[in-house]
Amino acid sequence: MSFISSASGESRWRGYDYWEEKKVLSYECVSDHEAEGIVKGSEIYHVKIDTEHPRKSTCDCPFAHGRRVICKHMVALYFTLYPHEAEKYHREVEAAQEAWENEQEEIEQKLIDYIRKMGKEKLRDTLLELLFDGPEWQYERFIREHLE
Ligand SMILES: [Zn+2]
Structure with missing residues (x-):
């Protein structure tokens, strides 16, 4: 080693x-x-x-x-x-960082493509699910921004 x-x-x-x-x-x-x-x-x-x-x-x-x-x-x-x-170590760290960033970008693009293709019904259900199961601040912010 x-x-x-x-x-x-x-x-x-x-x-x-x-x-x-x-x-x-x-x-x-x-x-x-x-x-x-x-x-x-x-x-x-x-x-x-x-x-x-x-x-x-x-x-x-x-x-x-x-x-x-x-x-x-x-x-x-x-x-x-x-x-x-x-x-050599520094180059390896930079390469790993770059690979990670590329991977994140790919995932983000996949997510965007997927959401664009979702039907209205599915979008509504998913939004409700995220609001009910997600963190409280998100739920409260949604209510503040849309219902108050
Ligand atoms: Zn020491």
Whole structure:
């Protein structure tokens, strides 16, 4: 398992931010798969990462201290060592975002097409159903806008 896929989505995203904001103050490589660094978060944290055994990485922040998890400080250090990985991650996030937006647009278009084809009777029933089963604010707003 790669280092970056061992991190949660949240740690990855926040770590990318930290990398972009240059919060890794200093670092040095200890071996071909280990590095140490100082990362500025809400405090100054001492971070060690092991890219061969991600779970052996350590950080003295409250989230990671004493736990075998990958925190945003470790990700920031990792991206500092491997900037092309940061760029790759960013491209993946953008592609996923774009795919999601396209999917939402498709669903919206399907919905619009479907509603356009609905008969009057069916539209009336559906509207009543939505008003009776939907949230109260919607029901009250409809009454305010149409009956008062
Ligand atoms: Zn940390």
